[in-house]
Amino acid sequence: MFIFRKKPLFFASLVLLVAFILVSNLPIIKIPLQQVMVLPCRIVSMLTREVSGLIFYHRNFMENRRLKKDIDALEAALARTQEIRLENQRLADLLNFKQKSAVKLIAAKVVARAPDNWTSLILIDKNRLHGIRPAMVVVTSLGLVGRVVDASPPWSKVMLMNDPGFGVSAMAQRSRDIGVVTGTLGSTLLMKYLPKEADIKVSDVIVSSGLTQMYPKGLLIGKVVEVGEEFSGLTKYALIRSAVDLFSLEEVLVMIQ
Amino acid sequence: MRWWNFIFFILGCTILEMTVLAGMSIFGVRPNFLLIIIVSASLFYSLPQAFFLGAFGGLLRDILSRGPFGINAFFAPLWIFFLVKVAQRISTESLGVRVALVFITGIVYAISLRVVLLSLGQSVVGPGAFFRIAFLESLLTAGLMPLVLKAKVWGR
Secondary structure: OOOOOHHHHHHHHHHHHHHHHHHHOOHHHHHHHHHHHHHHHHHHHHHHHHHHHHHOHHHHHHHHHHHHHHHHHHHHHHHHHHHHHHHHHHHHHHHHHHHHOOOEEEEEEEEEEOOOOOOOEEEEOOOHHHOOOOOOEEEOOOOEEEEEEEOOOOOEEEEEOOOOOOEEEEEEOOOOOEEEEEEOOOOEEEEEEEEOOOOOOOOOEEEEOOOOOOOOOOOEEEEEEEEEEOOOOOEEEEEEEEOOOOOOOOEEEEEEO | OOHHHHHHHHHHHHHHHHOOHHHOOEOOEOOOHHHHHHHHHHHHOOHHHHHHHHHHHHHHHHHHOOOOOOHHHHHHHHHHHHHHHHHHHOOOOOHHHHHHHHHHHHHHHHHHHHHHHHHOOOOOOOHHHHHHHHHHHHHHHHHHHHHHHHOOOOOO
16 A cells, blocks of 8 residues: 655655755856865876876886887987987078079088187088189178188088188178278177278177178178277277087078078 | 097097087186097007198197197197107106196197297287187096096007
């Protein structure tokens, strides 16, 4: 026989359950409820991970070792790719400059530097057989580098701007004052024989003046970092930071004229 | 090390100077292996052998540099002659004496080279930069000498 008084209890429970489900979907109830559940869930899952880590220790150890080897191999491949990307960027810059330039240019790689401290000389992998001759101007996309002093096989010798034997007639782009730029074996160049009344300031751009026949006009040499007066008091000098980093050259362009 | 094997040592040092050591400089100055060759040859080999080795090292330097051709090939044997004469008068067994020899040879070698270049009308750096480079070069080379001597491959 059906007990009547149980039915109201059943229906009341059902109604309460439906109401609870509907109400708990409201954000005002849902969010706090979820937040209450977060911490216990985290604790339990952490405990589960630790316990499974202990149980499956050997498997995890072997997988860890394999993954470390994969990481090492990938890091080595990444380093090689990075080097290729950098070389590609440098060659793209050179090619862009070469395409825009009105003169014929030959690209060459720097293979070595002269072994003594009293000259600033690099050896490039192109020579007379490739069309290079002494006195040809050497540049990069950033500016003037130097000139060829010897083109005998198997390589050519290029005297850099910071060699004491180098000299080029140059001018300040802003004031058009003319002087001679020569090397000091360091990272700065010396522009000398500037008139006493020359209007030269720090940060002035120095370019080739074209008065030295072998150097085309307008080749970027560098920027002024210091201005001073010569000991005699008759002329001024300026120290110039070259536009090209002469200590880390890897590729250069030789201007064929 | 037999004196003819020393030729390979000279070649190896030159290649190192031009490639690997080219990027490893202190204030833009690198050690001078020609100095090491000159002092080692004069200390460990007979005069004719040391003369030949010094000339070979100097000639290699002249071929790969820009200066007047033959200047190092001339000076290196000359300094070997002087060093052999010095070694006959004073004891060079001590490491300190050998390092001092390298340092002094470096300074005097640089000064003599500068005098010759100036008299030939060649362009040289100013005196300030010259003394900085000469001093640093001699110091670095003298500092490297104990490592070279420790190799214990020399003839005597």
